Amino acid sequence: MPVDAAVAFAHAEVQAIAEDFGVDLLHIKGPALTESLRRPWPDDVTGTYRRSNDADVLVRPSHVRRFTAALNASGWRCLYDFADGSAFEHAATWARDDLSSVDVHRYFPGIEADPATAFDILWAAKESWQIAGIHCPVPDLTAQRLILLIHAARGRSRRDQADRERAWFSLDDDGRSDVDDLADRLGARVALRAGTGRLETVRGERTYPLWRYLTSGETSLPALWVARVRSAPTLRASARIGVRMLIPNRQRMTTQLGRAPSGREVVDAYRARFGLGVASLQRWARARLRRPL
Amino acid sequence: MTYRIPSRVAHYIVETDVDDDEGGGPPLQIFLRRVPGGENLILVGEAALIWLLAADGVADVVAEVAEAAGHPLEVVRSDVEEYVGSLVAQGLLEQAPDRGTVA
Numbered sequence: 176m177p178v179d180a181a182v183a184f185a186h187a188e189v190q191a192i193a194e195d196f197g198v199d200l201l202h203i204k205g206p207a208l209t210e211s212l213r214r215p216w217p218d219d220v221t222g223t224y225r226r227s228n229d230a231d232v233l234v235r236p237s238h239v240r241r242f243t244a245a246l247n248a249s250g251w252r253c254l255y256d257f258a259d260g261s262a263f264e265h266a267a268t269w270a271r272d273d274l275s276s277v278d279v280h281r282y283f284p285g286i287e288a289d290p291a292t293a294f295d296i297l298w299a300a301k302e303s304w305q306i307a308g309i310h311c312p313v314p315d316l317t318a319q320r321l322i323l324l325i326h327a328a329r330g331r332s333r334r335d336q337a338d339r340e341r342a343w344f345s346l347d348d349d350g351r352s353d354v355d356d357l358a359d360r361l362g363a364r365v366a367l368r369a370g371t372g373r374l375e376t377v378r379g380e381r382t383y384p385l386w387r388y389l390t391s392g393e394t395s396l397p398a399l400w401v402a403r404v405r406s407a408p409t410l411r412a413s414a415r416i417g418v419r420m421l422i423p424n425r426q427r428m429t430t431q432l433g434r435a436p437s438g439r440e441v442v443d444a445y446r447a448r449f450g451l452g453v454a455s456l457q458r459w460a461r462a463r464l465r466r467p468l
Numbered sequence: 469m470t471y472r473i474p475s476r477v478a479h480y481i482v483e484t485d486v487d488d489d490e491g492g493g494p495p496l497q498i499f500l501r502r503v504p505g506g507e508n509l510i511l512v513g514e515a516a517l518i519w520l521l522a523a524d525g526v527a528d529v530v531a532e533v534a535e536a537a538g539h540p541l542e543v544v545r546s547d548v549e550e551y552v553g554s555l556v557a558q559g560l561l562e563q564a565p566d567r568g569t570v571a
Contacts, residue, residue: 176508180480180499184508187478191503249504273508307478309503 178228180307181275182206185230187309189246189277196245199235201297202311203280204326207231207304208319212341229268233280235298236290243267243279257281259424262403262416285325285366287382287408293361317353320346324354325363328370329389343371382406471522471529471552472564478503481520496520500560509560518551522561 176184183206193200205227206213234242243253246269254276255268263284270276282290300315314322320342327335327342343351358367368377369386377383385406388398403416428436428444436444473479482497495513498520511519517536521529530548534541555561 176499176510177480177482180482183480184478184499184501184503187501188503188505191476195504307480307501308473309476309478 178275179206179226181273182227182230183307185274185277186232186306186311188274189230189232190306190309190311192245192249193232193242196241198238198242198245199294199298200232200238200242200312201294201301202231202304202306202313203233203283203319203322204231205229206306207311207313208323209304209316212319212323212338227275229276229278231266231278231280233283233294233297235294236281239279239281243269246277246279251277254430262399283322283325285328285363285369285386287362287365288360296357296360317350317357320350320354321357321361321363321367324370325358325366326370328366328386331390331392339370381408470525470527470564471556471561472525473523474502474559474562476503477501477560479523481516502559515551518548519555519560522552522555525564 186202186206189200190202192198201207247253251269251271253267254270257264257267260266260268261284265282265284266278266280268276268278282293286293288296297314297318298312300318301312302315303310304313305311313319323338323342327338329335343354346354354367355364358364365374365377365380365382365386368374369390374383374386374390383406385402388402393399407416422445425436425441428440432440478501480499482494482499496516498511498516500509500511500519501507514533514537518529518533521532526532529552530541530545533548534544537544552561556563
């Protein structure tokens with residue numbers, strides 16, 4: 176089956192499950208985008224057209240537990256839980272053998288408003304879009320542009336640049352104003368500014384360090400650690416993020432090894448992680464000290 | 469009698485070069501899946517054509533298939549009708565409501 180078909184069918188499958196279990200979700204990215212935002216783009220290396228390899232949905236936060244239970248009851252298995260995925264802990268990956276995997280988002284990185292409030296805002300303006308012939312709720316065009324832009328803000332590939340071009344640089348002033356207004360309502364101002372080359376206009380905002388890191392091309396663990404900790408909304412969140420980022424993830428190790436890691440392997444991973452953290456922290460600190468203020 | 473796609477049947481039509489004058493392009497392929505939890509199915513060539521015509525609400529699928537295949541009606545009628553019946557039995561097509569029916 177073509178990858179496009181497997182992705183489209185995954186959207187259709189989870190939509191049917193959501194309806195059967197009374198779950199509100201929005202289909203985002205990939206085939207859930209309107210045509211003008213969805214044109215395929217040539218891969219940097221192979222020149223072949225790149226497409227989505229998985230399906231993405233944003234679930235009403237209060238329905239997440241019900242939805243994941245429904246997926247489990249419907250033959251899906253969890254590959255990565257929320258805490259096992261990215262540093263944002265925003266999405267869990269679910270899979271089954273005959274379809275593409277599905278990333279279940281409980282919020283979208285860059286949207287800082289309370290997740291339930293943000294979902295309400297997006298849900299109130301939802302539209303219906305057929306994916307594989309199945310009616311699926313999707314964010315409206317302005318929200319699709321915003322989501323694409325704040326996602327592209329984290330990348331520097333030609334694909335990300337093409338997304339920015341389609342979702343922002345090709346817009347007239349009214350179109351940009353609509354995206355800006357929605358970003359303000361969703362608390363996504365900093366992320367949107369990062370995604371549209373205007374990050375320095377929001378210097379001093381709480382999440383500015385994180386988006387500066389994400390758009391800088393820097394890849395060092397300490398710099399990310401500092402950016403994530405400084406950008407957390409509360410001290411408690413800072414502490415939690417700071418600790419979690421230094422702890423090896425057992426689920427990810429299980430997937431990589433193809434089996435549960437042994438106790439020794441976990442201990443080694445802790446040692447390597449902390450070793451890497453200390454070494455790169457020293458390099459990062461030296462670089463910071465050499466940099467003129 | 470006309471047919472339509474049931475609301476819980478996902479479908480994906482593989483794009484082919486329909487302008488291929490030589491007729492040597494890949495055959496029409498349609499993937500189908502009853503959601504949630506159904507099997508992935510693939511229809512190829514004439515089977516895909518029959519499903520597509522019926523799903524599109526064509527009133528006389530037999531006549532359309534006969535014309536497309538270049539066969540007399542009598543030759544294809546029983547096979548096409550039987551196949552459409554099997555698609556309905558599998559839940560991959562359903563009978564459309566009579567246009568004269570008031571909802």
